[in-house]
Amino acid sequence: MRINKTLVALLGWSIITFLPAIVHSQEKIERSVREFTNKSLNGYIKNVITEKNCARFNFKNLAEAKTARLGDPYKIMFIGLETLKSYKSGASAKTLLKDIKTLWFPVVIEGVTKTKLEIIERDGKMIAGEFGGISAVKEIVNAKKQLPELLEAKDIKAPYKLMLVKIPALSAMFLYVENNEKEFLVPSMIQPERCNLKNGKLYAADMVLSQLKDLAKEIDGKLLK
Numbered sequence: 001m002r003i004n005k006t007l008v009a010l011l012g013w014s015i016i017t018f019l020p021a022i023v024h025s026q027e028k029i030e031r032s033v034r035e036f037t038n039k040s041l042n043g044y045i046k047n048v049i050t051e052k053n054c055a056r057f058n059f060k061n062l063a064e065a066k067t068a069r070l071g072d073p074y075k076i077m078f079i080g081l082e083t084l085k086s087y088k089s090g091a092s093a094k095t096l097l098k099d100i101k102t103l104w105f106p107v108v109i110e111g112v113t114k115t116k117l118e119i120i121e122r123d124g125k126m127i128a129g130e131f132g133g134i135s136a137v138k139e140i141v142n143a144k145k146q147l148p149e150l151l152e153a154k155d156i157k158a159p160y161k162l163m164l165v166k167i168p169a170l171s172a173m174f175l176y177v178e179n180n181e182k183e184f185l186v187p188s189m190i191q192p193e194r195c196n197l198k199n200g201k202l203y204a205a206d207m208v209l210s211q212l213k214d215l216a217k218e219i220d221g222k223l224l225k
Contacts, residue, residue, distance in 0.1 A: 033126065037070055037105055037119050040128035044117070048131070058114040058134045068114065071106035074164045075099075076118070077176065081169035084209070084216040093176065093183045093205040097165065102129065104164055106141070113141045135190055136173065140164070143175050143188040143200050150186065150202040151177070164188075169219055170195060170212060176205070185209075 049057060049065045059065040077097040087096060101121035106113040116137050118129035151160070160179035166172070172195055175186040183205035187197040195212060197203070 033103070033119070034070070036126050037073075037103075037117065040119065041068065041070060041105075041107065041117055041131075043128070044131045056134075057132050058137075059109075064109060068107050068109050070117070071108045071113065073103040073105045073119075074162065076102040076104050076164045076166060079165060079167045081167075081216055081219060081221045084167065084169070084213055087209050087213045089210045090206060093165075093185070093209060094178075096209065097176075100166075104140075106137075107131075113137060116140075139190060139199055140173065140175070140188045143186045146200045147175065147177070147186065147202075150200075151179075154184075154202060156182075156184075167212065169221070170215060172212070174208070177202070 045065050045068065049059065049062060051062050054060070054062055054065055057065070059068070078100045079096045080098065083096050083098070103119045105117045105119065107115045107117055114137075115132055115134060117131045120127050120129045147162075151157075156177070156179045160177055163176045165174045165176045165185065167174075171189065171191075172187070173189040175188055177184040177186065184202050185205045185208045186202055187195070187199045187208075189195075189199065192199045195215060197208065197211075
């Protein structure tokens with residue numbers, strides 16, 4: 001379940017700051033961002049979660065929800081439909097990535113990720129974004145668990161950059177991995193077969209983007225507006 005942005009605005013959670021840049025696999029963030037995100041999580045649990053709806057957020061009950069904590073976040077990058085259509089084979093995936101100033105925080109209980117909370121920077125202010133999601137979060141968590149084995153098989157060693165990449169027009173989500181100028185994408189989405197891909201598999205980014213470009217050409221961007 002995703003929370004309406006109007007509700008977020010009514011709750012009035014905002015703070016003046018900027019999102020830090022990702023350097024390693026997961027971000028070590030400024031204290032002010034962490035404090036704001038904790039405040040936002042507590043606000044959702046206090047004002048949104050109830051005994052009746054807690055299962056929609058993957059909590060057993062309200063008491064369990066109150067024990068939730070935040071894991072280390074991922075930065076979210078965005079690829080638009082028209083941008084994807086213009087991709088040239090062999091180009092870096094970074095030429096397509098748009099920074100949407102959003103951090104994806106796992107919401108964790110006793111080491112288990114239950115859902116997620118997104119924090120967005122708009123005009124220098126932090127706002128609480130989407131809270132919730134079970135199936136989509138599960139796919140991302142599963143891909144992250146498989147990642148060490150996938151990287152070892154390709155002899156890819158730390159440090160490496162790790163982010164989330166969204167392609168909304170295709171309802172696609174990936175873990176993006178960059179190491180020594182090589183780029184990989186790990187599908188982490190619901191029904192990856194729609195994109196002729198398999199979740200939890202490490203693909204060369206160029207191969208995936210070239211394939212998705214062909215799918216993108218079949219979509220009329222005007223119908224998405």
